[in-house]
Amino acid sequence: MSKDIIHPKDFANKSSKKNLFIAIDYALKYESKSIRLNTRTFNEGRYKAIKQIEDYETLKTKAREIKENSIKDLPELIKKLTHTIESRGGHVFYAKDKNDAVNFIREICKENQAKLIVKSKSITSEEINLNHALEKDNIEVVETDLAEFILQLSKEQPSHIVAPAIHRSRESISKLFKENFITANPLETGEQLTEFASATLRQKFLDADIGITGANLISAEEGTILLVESEGNIRLTTHLPAIHIAVVGIEKIIPSKKDFGIFIELLAASATGQQLTSYTNILEPPLDLPVLNFNNRTNKERKFYLVLLDNGRMRMRDDSELKEALYCIRCSACMNVCANFQTVGGHAFGGECYTGGIGASWTVGTTGKLENGKFAELCTGCSRCVPNCPVKIDIPKLNTIIKDRLNKKNFPSLQKYFFAYFDLFARIASFIPSVVNSFMKFYPSKILMEKLFSIEKERKIPEFTKETFTQLYKQRKVSTSFIDKPKLNSIKLIIFSDIYTNYNNSHIGINAVELLEKLGFKIKISKVLDDGRASLSQGIIKSSTKKAKLTSHYLKQLVDEGYDIIFLEPSVLAMIRYDYHKLIDDELFNYIKAKCYDIFEYLLLMIDNGKIELEEIKKRITLENSRIFYHAHCQLKSIGLGDIVPEFLSRLGLQVVTSSQECCGMAGSFGYKKHFYEISKSIGEQLIEEINLKGEDKLVILASGTSCREQINGFIKIPVTACHPVEYLNRIIK
Amino acid sequence: MNEISKQALLEKFITKAQNVWAKIQVVHKDSDSLNLLLENLTADENQILFIPPPNFESNLFEKFLSNEKVIVNPNKEQLKNIRTGITAASYGIASTGSVVISITNDLTVYLSMLVKKHIVILDSKNILSKPRDLFNKNLNLSRSFTIITGPSATADMGPLVRGVHGPGELFTIVLGD
Numbered sequence: 001m002s003k004d005i006i007h008p009k010d011f012a013n014k015s016s017k018k019n020l021f022i023a024i025d026y027a028l029k030y031e032s033k034s035i036r037l038n039t040r041t042f043n044e045g046r047y048k049a050i051k052q053i054e055d056y057e058t059l060k061t062k063a064r065e066i067k068e069n070s071i072k073d074l075p076e077l078i079k080k081l082t083h084t085i086e087s088r089g090g091h092v093f094y095a096k097d098k099n100d101a102v103n104f105i106r107e108i109c110k111e112n113q114a115k116l117i118v119k120s121k122s123i124t125s126e127e128i129n130l131n132h133a134l135e136k137d138n139i140e141v142v143e144t145d146l147a148e149f150i151l152q153l154s155k156e157q158p159s160h161i162v163a164p165a166i167h168r169s170r171e172s173i174s175k176l177f178k179e180n181f182i183t184a185n186p187l188e189t190g191e192q193l194t195e196f197a198s199a200t201l202r203q204k205f206l207d208a209d210i211g212i213t214g215a216n217l218i219s220a221e222e223g224t225i226l227l228v229e230s231e232g233n234i235r236l237t238t239h240l241p242a243i244h245i246a247v248v249g250i251e252k253i254i255p256s257k258k259d260f261g262i263f264i265e266l267l268a269a270s271a272t273g274q275q276l277t278s279y280t281n282i283l284e285p286p287l288d289l290p291v292l293n294f295n296n297r298t299n300k301e302r303k304f305y306l307v308l309l310d311n312g313r314m315r316m317r318d319d320s321e322l323k324e325a326l327y328c329i330r331c332s333a334c335m336n337v338c339a340n341f342q343t344v345g346g347h348a349f350g351g352e353c354y355t356g357g358i359g360a361s362w363t364v365g366t367t368g369k370l371e372n373g374k375f376a377e378l379c380t381g382c383s384r385c386v387p388n389c390p391v392k393i394d395i396p397k398l399n400t401i402i403k404d405r406l407n408k409k410n411f412p413s414l415q416k417y418f419f420a421y422f423d424l425f426a427r428i429a430s431f432i433p434s435v436v437n438s439f440m441k442f443y444p445s446k447i448l449m450e451k452l453f454s455i456e457k458e459r460k461i462p463e464f465t466k467e468t469f470t471q472l473y474k475q476r477k478v479s480t481s482f483i484d485k486p487k488l489n490s491i492k493l494i495i496f497s498d499i500y501t502n503y504n505n506s507h508i509g510i511n512a513v514e515l516l517e518k519l520g521f522k523i524k525i526s527k528v529l530d531d532g533r534a535s536l537s538q539g540i541i542k543s544s545t546k547k548a549k550l551t552s553h554y555l556k557q558l559v560d561e562g563y564d565i566i567f568l569e570p571s572v573l574a575m576i577r578y579d580y581h582k583l584i585d586d587e588l589f590n591y592i593k594a595k596c597y598d599i600f601e602y603l604l605l606m607i608d609n610g611k612i613e614l615e616e617i618k619k620r621i622t623l624e625n626s627r628i629f630y631h632a633h634c635q636l637k638s639i640g641l642g643d644i645v646p647e648f649l650s651r652l653g654l655q656v657v658t659s660s661q662e663c664c665g666m667a668g669s670f671g672y673k674k675h676f677y678e679i680s681k682s683i684g685e686q687l688i689e690e691i692n693l694k695g696e697d698k699l700v701i702l703a704s705g706t707s708c709r710e711q712i713n714g715f716i717k718i719p720v721t722a723c724h725p726v727e728y729l730n731r732i733i734k
Numbered sequence: 735m736n737e738i739s740k741q742a743l744l745e746k747f748i749t750k751a752q753n754v755w756a757k758i759q760v761v762h763k764d765s766d767s768l769n770l771l772l773e774n775l776t777a778d779e780n781q782i783l784f785i786p787p788p789n790f791e792s793n794l795f796e797k798f799l800s801n802e803k804v805i806v807n808p809n810k811e812q813l814k815n816i817r818t819g820i821t822a823a824s825y826g827i828a829s830t831g832s833v834v835i836s837i838t839n840d841l842t843v844y845l846s847m848l849v850k851k852h853i854v855i856l857d858s859k860n861i862l863s864k865p866r867d868l869f870n871k872n873l874n875l876s877r878s879f880t881i882i883t884g885p886s887a888t889a890d891m892g893p894l895v896r897g898v899h900g901p902g903e904l905f906t907i908v909l910g911d
Contacts, residue, residue: 038889144899190892231887231888231890231898239847276832279880282878287837
C-alpha cells in the first residue's frame with residue numbers, strides 16, 4: 001500500500017467493513033508509533049493528575065448528575081440561554097441540522113463582509129464541515145490551533161478529539177511544512193515549527209474579521225462560555241476580531257456557571273493530565289472590551305452569534321440507550337486509556353470527526369446512520385475507560401448496543417456466532433478433547449477456520465483438557481490443611497466453575513481447590529455455566545441476557561444457601577459484579593454481587609478479618625528466588641481489583657513487578673479475529689517487551705485471565721509460560 | 735482566614751506555579767520593593783506599557799511610574815509591537831498555581847495576551863484554594879475572565895514547546911504584607 005495513493009480521508013467513513021480494515025492497516029503502518037507515544041503520555045499524566053483531586057469520585061458523581069439533569073431539561077435550558085444571550089445584545093440561532101448551521105454562518109459572513117476568519121479547534125465545526133462551505137464562498141478560513149493548522153495543510157480528519165494531529169511525528173510535520181511553505185526559517189525542531197506557525201498565524205489574528213470557536217460548556221443562566229486551551233489561540237480568536245461566532249452543540253448547555261469549577265478541574269486532569277490547562281477562558285460575549293482594529297476593520301462594535309447545533313442530538317436524547325453519549329465532555333480519557341486506540345488512533349478507531357470508544361455513538365447519532373458506527377467493533381469491552389470517564393459513561397455498553405443493532409440489521413457473522421456460543425463448542429469438544437485439539441492444530445483446519453469464521457490462522461485456539469474441572473474435582477484426594485480450622489468452620493465456600501476453567505483450564509481450578517483446602521477451607525464447586533460475557537462481547541445482547549438470568553438465578557440459590565462464591569476467571573467476575581447491572585434486575589444484582597469474590601480478594605478479606613493467619617502461610621512458603629511479573633486483567637482493574645494480587649503477594653513478602661499495559665490486547669475473542677489480529681499482536685508485543693526488560697534467568701509470569709495468558713504465551717520468545725497466580729501460590733505454599 | 739492557612743496557601747501557590755513553569759517571586763508590598771523588581775524584569779525593554787490596576791493602592795506604583803520608559807495608559811497603536819506586559823491578577827489559585835486575569839473595558843487584557851513575557855502582580859491576600867472557589871464564592875470578579883496557568887504551550891509539534899500564541903514566559907509577583 002502506498003501512502004501517496006491512500007489518504008486518511010478516503011476511509012474516514014466506516015460504513016463499510018472494507019474501509020475499517022484499510023484504515024487499520026494504514027494506521028498500523030504509518031501512525032501507530034506517534035499515537036502510542038502521545039496517548040500513553042496523556043494516560044500516565046491523567047493518572048497522576050486525578051490523584052491530585054482529593055474528591056475525584058465525588059466530583060465525577062456531581063458532574064454526571066449535572067449532565068443528566070441538563071439533558072433532561074434541555075428544551076427549557078435552550079429557551080433560557082437564548083433569552084440570556086439575546087437580552088445582552090447577542091444573537092442565537094438554533095440549527096436543526098448541519099446545513100442549517102452552515103447556511104446561517106455563511107449569511108453572517110456575507111452580512112459582515114468577512115474575508116478572513118480565524119478559528120479555534122472545534123470538533124463540532126468539523127461535524128458540520130464548515131470550512132469547506134466557507135471556502136466555497138471565497139472566504140479564507142484559518143485554523144489557529146496548531147494541530148488543526150497541521151490538519152488543514154494535510155487535509156486529514158482529526159485522529160483524536162483533543163489532540164487532532166496526534167498521529168503525526170515532528171519529522172512528518174517538518175516535511176509537511178517544507179512542502180507547503182517557502183521560507184528561509186529552519187523548520188526542523190519543535191520550537192522552530194511552533195515559532196514559524198505562530199508567527200504566520202499572529203498576522204492572521206490581527207487581520208481577521210471574524211473569530212469562530214466551539215465551547216466546552218455554556219451556561220443558560222448567565223450565557224457564559226467555557227473554553228479551555230493551552231496555546232492561547234482561543235484568547236486571540238475571541239478577543240481580537242470584533243465578531244465572535246460560537247458553534248455549540250446543544251448538549252454543552254448546563255444550567256449555571258457556578259458548576260464550571262467541577263468541570264474545569266475534571267476536564268483538565270482527564271484530558272491532558274494537567275491540573276488546569278494554560279488558559280481557562282470564562283467569557284460572556286459580546287465582550288465589553290475595546291476592539292483593536294489593527295487592520296482598519298470597519299467593524300468597530302463587538303457582535304456575538306451563538307449557533308446552537310442540534311444535528312441529531314435531540315434524536316439521541318430520545319434514544320433511551322444512546323442518550324448517555326450526550327453526557328460526554330470530550331476529554332478523551334477513554335481514548336488515551338484504550339489499548340486499541342493507543343495502537344491505531346482515531347483514523348481507524350473513529351469516523352469522520354468523532355473518534356475512539358465514545359466516537360461510534362456520536363458518529364451514529366450525528367449522521368443518523370447506524371452503519372457509520374461499524375468501528376465500534378474496535379471496542380473490545382475491556383472496560384478500562386469506564387472508571388476513567390469523568391462523567392461515568394459506560395462506553396462499552398454504548399458500543400455493545402451499536403454492535404447489537406448492526407447484528408439485528410445485518411445478521412451476525414459466523415465468526416460472532418462461533419465466539420458467542422463458544423460454551424456449546426466447549427461442551428461438545430469436551431467429549432473428544434484430544435480429537436478436537438489435534439484438529440485445531442492441523443494446518444488445513446486452521447485454513448478452514450479462517451475461511452469459515454475469519455479466525456486468524458497464526459492463533460492457537462485454547463486446548464480442551466482431557467478431564468474437566470468437574471471430573472478432576474471428583475477424583476481428587478482432599479488436601480490436608482496445615483491451619484487450625486475452627487475459625488473457618490462456619491464458612492461455606494464454592495468455586496464458580498466457568499466455561500474456561502472447566503473445559504480449558506481444569507488444572508487452575510484444581511490448584512485453587514488444593515490451595516484453599518490447604519488453608520483450611522472446605523470447598524465445593526458449582527455447576528458449569530456460561531455467564532454471558534462471550535455473547536455480550538459479540539453484541540448479541542438477547543443471548544447474553546438469557547445467560548445472565550440463568551446464571552444469576554443459580555448464584556442466588558447459592559447465596560440463599562449461605563455460600564461465598566469464588567471466581568478464578570476475571571472476565572466472569574467482572575461480568576457478574578459490573579455488567580450484570582445492565583442485564584438483570586437491580587435487587588438480584590446487588591444481592592449476588594455482594595457474595596461474589598476474586599479468590600485473592602477473598603483471601604485478603606479472610607486475613608483482614610483474622611480468619612486466616614498470614615504468619616501461618618508465610619511459614620509454609622518455599623521461596624523460588626524468581627522475579628515475578630504480574631499482568632492485571634483489564635476488567636479486573638476496572639472493578640477496582642487490579643492491585644489485589646500484588647497486594648497479596650507483597651503481604652507474603654514477595655516482590656512483584658506489575659505490567660503498565662491497560663489490556664493485553666487479546667481481549668477475549670478480539671485477538672483471534674483475522675482482521676484485528678495485527679492490532680492485538682502489536683499490543684501483545686508491548687507487553688512482552690515489558691516482561692523481557694530485565695534478563696534474569698528465573699522469571700515467573702502471572703496473569704489471572706485466560707486470554708491474557710494465551711496472549712503472553714503466544715508471543716513470548718523465552719521458555720517461560722504465564723500461569724494463573726493460584727497455580728504459583730499452590731506451588732510455593734507447601 | 736487565619737495567618738497559618740494564609741501562609742500555607744501562599745506556599746502551595748508558589749510550588750504549584752513553579753510546577754507549571756511560571757516564575758514567581760514574593761516581595762514586600764511597598765513601592766520601593768515592587769519598583770526594584772519591575773525594573774529588573776523589564777531592564778531589556780525600551781518601552782513599557784502600563785495601565786495602573788484599579789484593585790491596588792495607587793501609591794504602590796508611584797516609583798515605577800516615574801520610570802521614563804513607562805508609558806501610562808497606552809493607546810491601541812502602541813500595543814502593536816509590545817513584547818512585555820504587566821497586569822494585575824484578580825485572584826491566585828493555590829492548588830494549580832494559576833492567576834486570574836479580568837477582562838475589563840480598557841486595554842489591560844491585551845497586555846497579558848499579545849506579549850512574549852507577561853508579568854502579573856498578585857496580592858497575597860487574594861489567593862484562593864481551588865479553581866472551583868472562583869465559581870461558588872461571592873467574589874469581586876469581572877463577568878469575563880481568564881484563568882492563566884503557566885505560559886502558553888503546545889505538544890502538537892512533537893515535543894512540548896512553551897510560548898505559542900500566548901506568552902512564553904509568565905512571571906508572577908506576589909505582594910506580601
